[in-house]
Amino acid sequence: MTMVEGVDAGLAVLVLAVAVWTIAAHDTFAAVVGFVTYGLLLALIWVRLEAVDVALTETAIGSGLTGVLLLGAAARLRVTETRAATERPAALARLAAATLSAVVAAALAAAVLSLPDPAPTLAPAVADNAAATGVGNPVTSVLMAFRAMDTLLEKVVLLLAVVGVWSLAPDRLWGGRPGPRHQADPQGMLAFLARLLPPVGIVVGIYIVWVSADHPGGAFQGGTILAAMWLLAMMAGLTDTPPVSRRWLRLVLIAGPAVFLIVGLGGLWLGQAFLAYPEAYAKPLILAIEVPMTLTIAVTLGLLLAGAPERSTER
């Protein structure tokens, strides 16, 4: 076994051990912390698989945002913890579940070992057509041009998730502010960081969107950083969540998918196909989609974390 193989094997074992911890830990809070660690280490596996764009996404969304979401929920559900401990299923049921999971894992492992060789790939097709988009990063090319339909629908899924979360508000609080009002010591570390980090974070977020044309990055990864800065300010109590009835908020939420849809319909109107960009304008059009989309993503992610409206606007 070479040095690199040893490091890879060690990494896989380490990440699996953290995964076992997230399942086995007694305390939910501890399990969520394990999950965040798992996500960060998993990003290293993505780097080893030469997928740096995915590594960034995993770190920002899979580990970071999901972690914050679950930590917040675990803290609020802490009182239910002791009672849930009594609901553990019987040993026989656990054995059956373990057997089923082992069979599924073994089937997946067998699938990995029987993958065709040489592997089918679309990389040459992407390379041949990369010039048409004017974008140097092949993953951005696929996301924004070759499979733009997927990305458009994913934006719609995000929007539907926000609508779904909001619709859980009790009737009398409809249109109110999402989540609890956060209070923090105005002289404390959190409030200090919430003043210090956003100027840096906003620049980094915009930079990651901008460089995604030619380097790893993207509207999602950048938008997530912008959302994180907004959430930091909200959690430190420096700003409050906006009431969901605000018109500007709703306009920002639909701006990204709307511009995407208009550009897509433009492609249809100009005679080629839905979401077909005229080659001469491909790069400017992709940028025109990405800028409002980044803003929409940032606000959408922030609102998904804030949750359903819980307070009326009067208070």
Next chain:
Amino acid sequence: MSTPTLFGLFGAAAAGLGLYGLIVNPQPLRKILGFNLLGSGAFVFFGVVARRGAAAGFGADPVPQAMVITGIVVAFSATAMAVALLLRLFQATGSATLHVDASPAAGEATSDA
């Protein structure tokens, strides 16, 4: 063993672990955690297929990579929705259990809405 195969086996194990957690843990939040673990194992498969498809000067096939980025975002949307449902259940009933006997009477459950 090649790097993609090794991490492919890792993905299979992570998916199996997630499935076990999803079934066995009684708390809904722990089920959401298991579901995310199961999903991440499935995502690693895309990474393995992408790495094996390295060609034309790219370290990995960009198409599965792009699909996985979309997948991670959709998984996050589903998780946010599930957590919001769970918090609403807790708000309405004062408990977060999926156990049928343990839920309070319907009258109590709607008192908050």
